[in-house]
């Protein structure tokens with residue numbers, strides 16, 4: 343069996359892929375509505391895509407949002423993500439401000455997992471990993487290619503690099519240009535499961551062409567799949583309740 347990372351009561355890497363709902367609201371009122379909507383949806387964890395949120399640079403604004411999640415969702419793990427524009431997200435932010443914000447969020451005690459983009463550099467990754475581990479927060483190291491699907495060996499070497507930098511979970515999202523690209527991503531994921539299972543892995547092939555990759559994680563070894571309860575945060579995400587049916591059918 344591969345590595346399992348336990349976050350609260352959720353075991354990532356064990357059994358069926360876990361459903362993560364990304365929350366992409368821009369303000370507290372909409373966030374409250376989303377949290378209510380999510381309650382009626384099958385899911386295991388949420389991702390707060392803070393790069394969508396107006397004023398998230400202000401610690402007080404962030405704390406209000408994160409406290410809302412914690413109070414409303416109880417023991418559900420919360421993943422904090424700033425997806426920068428370099429990796430297909432909404433926020434332009436320099437590495438110093440990126441690091442400072444993430445370190446403050448880790449120290450808030452209000453989140454369970456934090457996304458760290460590999461493109462911010464190896465030193466940034468190591469600094470954040472060390473700080474996160476000091477307080478028991480898990481790091482999801484991530485890489486995104488919104489234009490293409492790299493070769494299998496490049497996908498694998500990036501995932502292995504993130505493992506070697508101390509991440510607890512490693513993630514790669516790619517864009518397929520053709521059907522075969524989806525197979526490339528699945529093949530790379532399966533090789534990670536067979537040969538580099540030091541950490542759980544998350545992969546996805548985005549866009550409608552790649553939807554199969556969001557439901558077959560148990561087969562190839564992708565431990566989390568992102569599904570919607572409202573707005574999508576990336577192309578190809580499907581509603582979480584549909585995702586749940588597919589996952590159970592394929593288990």
Ligand SMILES: O=C1C[C@@](O)(C(=O)O)C[C@@H](O)[C@@H]1O
Nearest residue numbers: 364423515546548568575576
């Ligand atoms: O990295 C990922 C994966 C993702 O890009 C997807 O394609 O589901 C969605 C993002 O919100 C998340 O941070």
